[in-house]
Amino acid sequence: MTATGGPEVPAAGSADAPADEAMDVSPDAPHTPAAPDAPAAPGAPEADGQWHRMHPVTPVVKGWKIIAVLLAIYVQQTGDNLFAGRDLPGGTELLVSAGILVAGVVVAAVYSALAWRMTRYQVGPDAVHLHSGVLNRTQRQAQLDRLQAVDVVQPLLARLLGLTELKLEVAGGAGSDVKLAYLPEAEAQRLRNTLLARAAGVRYAEGEDAPEAPETSVLEVPVDRLVGSLLLSGTTVALVVAVVVVVVVGVVLDTPGVLLGFAPALLGFVGATWSRFNRGFSFRVATSADGVRLRHGLLESRAQTVPPGRVQAVRLSQPLLWRPVDWWRVEVNVAGYATGAEQGGSDQNVLLPVGPRRDAITVLSLVLPDLGTPDDPWEVVAAGLEGATGDEDPRGFVGAPRRSRWLDLVGWRRNGFRVTDRALLCRRGRLWRQLDVVPHERTQSLAIRQGPLQRRLDVAAVLAHSTPGPVSPGVHHLDAGVAGRLLDEQAERARSARAAAPPERWMQQRSEP
Amino acid sequence: MARVSEPPEEPGADGADERPRSRRVEEPFAPPGVRWTAVSPRLVTVRRLGVLLGLAPFLVPITVLTIVLRTGWPLLALLPLLLVLAWLLWLVPRQVRAIGYAEREDDLLVRKGLMFRQVVVVPYGRMQYVDVNAGPVDRRFAISSVQLHTASPGTDASIPGLPPGEAARLRDRLASRGEARLAGL
Numbered sequence: 001m002t003a004t005g006g007p008e009v010p011a012a013g014s015a016d017a018p019a020d021e022a023m024d025v026s027p028d029a030p031h032t033p034a035a036p037d038a039p040a041a042p043g044a045p046e047a048d049g050q051w052h053r054m055h056p057v058t059p060v061v062k063g064w065k066i067i068a069v070l071l072a073i074y075v076q077q078t079g080d081n082l083f084a085g086r087d088l089p090g091g092t093e094l095l096v097s098a099g100i101l102v103a104g105v106v107v108a109a110v111y112s113a114l115a116w117r118m119t120r121y122q123v124g125p126d127a128v129h130l131h132s133g134v135l136n137r138t139q140r141q142a143q144l145d146r147l148q149a150v151d152v153v154q155p156l157l158a159r160l161l162g163l164t165e166l167k168l169e170v171a172g173g174a175g176s177d178v179k180l181a182y183l184p185e186a187e188a189q190r191l192r193n194t195l196l197a198r199a200a201g202v203r204y205a206e207g208e209d210a211p212e213a214p215e216t217s218v219l220e221v222p223v224d225r226l227v228g229s230l231l232l233s234g235t236t237v238a239l240v241v242a243v244v245v246v247v248v249v250g251v252v253l254d255t256p257g258v259l260l261g262f263a264p265a266l267l268g269f270v271g272a273t274w275s276r277f278n279r280g281f282s283f284r285v286a287t288s289a290d291g292v293r294l295r296h297g298l299l300e301s302r303a304q305t306v307p308p309g310r311v312q313a314v315r316l317s318q319p320l321l322w323r324p325v326d327w328w329r330v331e332v333n334v335a336g337y338a339t340g341a342e343q344g345g346s347d348q349n350v351l352l353p354v355g356p357r358r359d360a361i362t363v364l365s366l367v368l369p370d371l372g373t374p375d376d377p378w379e380v381v382a383a384g385l386e387g388a389t390g391d392e393d394p395r396g397f398v399g400a401p402r403r404s405r406w407l408d409l410v411g412w413r414r415n416g417f418r419v420t421d422r423a424l425l426c427r428r429g430r431l432w433r434q435l436d437v438v439p440h441e442r443t444q445s446l447a448i449r450q451g452p453l454q455r456r457l458d459v460a461a462v463l464a465h466s467t468p469g470p471v472s473p474g475v476h477h478l479d480a481g482v483a484g485r486l487l488d489e490q491a492e493r494a495r496s497a498r499a500a501a502p503p504e505r506w507m508q509q510r511s512e513p
Numbered sequence: 514m515a516r517v518s519e520p521p522e523e524p525g526a527d528g529a530d531e532r533p534r535s536r537r538v539e540e541p542f543a544p545p546g547v548r549w550t551a552v553s554p555r556l557v558t559v560r561r562l563g564v565l566l567g568l569a570p571f572l573v574p575i576t577v578l579t580i581v582l583r584t585g586w587p588l589l590a591l592l593p594l595l596l597v598l599a600w601l602l603w604l605v606p607r608q609v610r611a612i613g614y615a616e617r618e619d620d621l622l623v624r625k626g627l628m629f630r631q632v633v634v635v636p637y638g639r640m641q642y643v644d645v646n647a648g649p650v651d652r653r654f655a656i657s658s659v660q661l662h663t664a665s666p667g668t669d670a671s672i673p674g675l676p677p678g679e680a681a682r683l684r685d686r687l688a689s690r691g692e693a694r695l696a697g698l
């Protein structure tokens with residue numbers, strides 16, 4: 001099979017099985033994949049090709065939100081009445097509202113129960129099927145060789161009940177994931193192992209469980225550092241300034257009302273900071289044959305598994321305030337992980353919320369083990385992290401020419417790139433330092449751009465397009481000739497890197513030597 | 514791979530736009546050995562109509578006011594508008610001539626823009642799907658646009674103003690090449 005493990009070949013091996021040397025764990029494991037729905041389909045008992053339902057407590061865990069919303073509306077209404085100067089609700093009024101509330105709860109409960117009844121999943125050898133929906137029925141199928149990541153999510157209530165949500169990310173943008181919610185914890189773990197093993201192309205004998213791939217803990221983020229990083233953020237500084245201004249204004253003008261008006265902003269800040277703390281709490285990074293494992297979360301805990309080769313681009317960034325302590329944040333683009341507003345604050349794209357340079361580079365090396373440079377990779381990355389040399393970098397970065405300073409007064413010395421055998425490194429930002437790393441085989445398309453001012457100065461920008469995510473790699477204000485060459489060579493490099501890329505099922509060995 | 518066909522109605526458009534004024538500046542946007550195919554000049558008409566439609570909400574009331582009030586004052590506002598209109602009408606053909614595409618062995622190049630120029634390189638193997646669009650005005654003038662989509666939302670590779678035959682040919686060709694060079698994400 002060629003390097004581009006054809007996604008249109010559903011059963012990897014139906015056509016090219018002889019060439020594929022799947023990693024068989026047991027000596028007499030079947031060499032051909034089991035037929036769909038065959039009882040012999042190995043792995044977790046849940047992955048037997050039969051239809052399964054979610055855990056029966058699911059409606060309660062899902063439904064409490066509806067009840068909470070109803071309660072909130074009710075409380076707000078009564079609150080409004082209070083403020084409007086009316087009396088507290090009398091006996092009949094109370095009864096009516098309680099009745100409405102109960103009716104709402106009943107409707108919500110019936111709907112949740114129906115939804116639970118209609119939700120079924122089936123795990124086949126090559127795909128996961130999920131049927132759901134009461135009025136609008138949905139049948140979703142996720143191809144396992146297209147699996148981009150597996151998340152195990154436990155909201156607080158589910159955690160207390162020992163339940164878990166399994167999220168299978170496929171590359172279809174936000175909302176394309178298959179959510180299996182809620183499963184008992186042990187079952188979810190087994191299912192995850194089986195799915196990852198099947199996605200990897202490992203086959204197990206009948207009745208044998210796919211063991212959890214042994215993992216090595218790499219690093220964790222201590223709580224004090226997380227708190228420090230939150231204190232050393234732009235929002236905190238803005239808040240402190242705002243508080244000082246408000247207090248001074250309040251005292252000088254003798255109007256304490258100003259403070260009251262400031263309360264919503266304060267609440268918003270506290271909420272945002274809390275959620276960042278909540279998500280980053282006890283952040284642990286581990287590595288296994290299945291890829292990088294991330295675990296984090298205080299109330300809602302999340303365990304993410306990103307298989308090898310699924311990371312499309314990496315960004316190391318450092319806000320100005322973190323510079324004295326040399327802390328860095330690492331984010332990635334993974335196809336299927338939602339971004340920005342869509343993600344509802346789940347922070348899936350964060351590979352390391354905060355860490356010293358050593359940790360950041362370690363994490364980078366997990367997702368990109370070989371930087372493909374004859375030089376010391378740490379030196380190369382360091383040059384990308386802090387180098388600000390314009391176009392005379394002794395450490396191999398090709399920078400922007402001096403004349404581009406008119407377009408980027410502060411940061412022009414930082415603009416630059418370096419090409420290694422495996423990846424393109426783009427650096428930028430003097431105050432907010434950034435280093436973007438894109439493996440050659442992960443570039444989607446390339447562009448060169450030039451505005452009128454850039455044209456006068458004979459400079460141009462080269463952009464490498466990546467899947468949706470926080471990282472948008474590109475080099476700005478390069479010499480136009482250099483940019484043109486970079487575009488041309490990068491297109492060629494991306495092509496040859498793709499040809500040599502490992503297969504989608506990452507444990508299968510290449511048939512070619 | 515043979516460069517099968519170029520749009521039949523572009524004798525004046527092609528080649529004419531490839532007159533680099535300053536060799537050095539032009540170079541990164543005109544890689545050597547790349548032969549650009551221009552789009553149909555009918556796109557000029559369509560885009561000029563678009564400009565007129567866009568400015569009509571300003572032009573019409575002013576003209577009506579002038580006639581109804583029998584005073585010349587509104588014309589003062591009309592003058593800059595007419596200047597903008599003339600400039601846009603002059604700009605459109607140049608912009609259209611700046612649009613071009615080239616099918617290479619492994620990727621498609623799409624070029625556009627006069628002031629803000631860009632060239633996008635889309636490897637065939639990265640293509641997820643191809644859109645062919647034609648609005649009512651486009652259909653009246655027998656042009657359609659082809660847009661390539663990769664897994665990246667940043668890929669801005671749309672080719673407007675293709676004759677329908679060429680659009681269909683390009684679509685099929687891109688699809689078949691994409692299949693031949695299929696790669697994962």
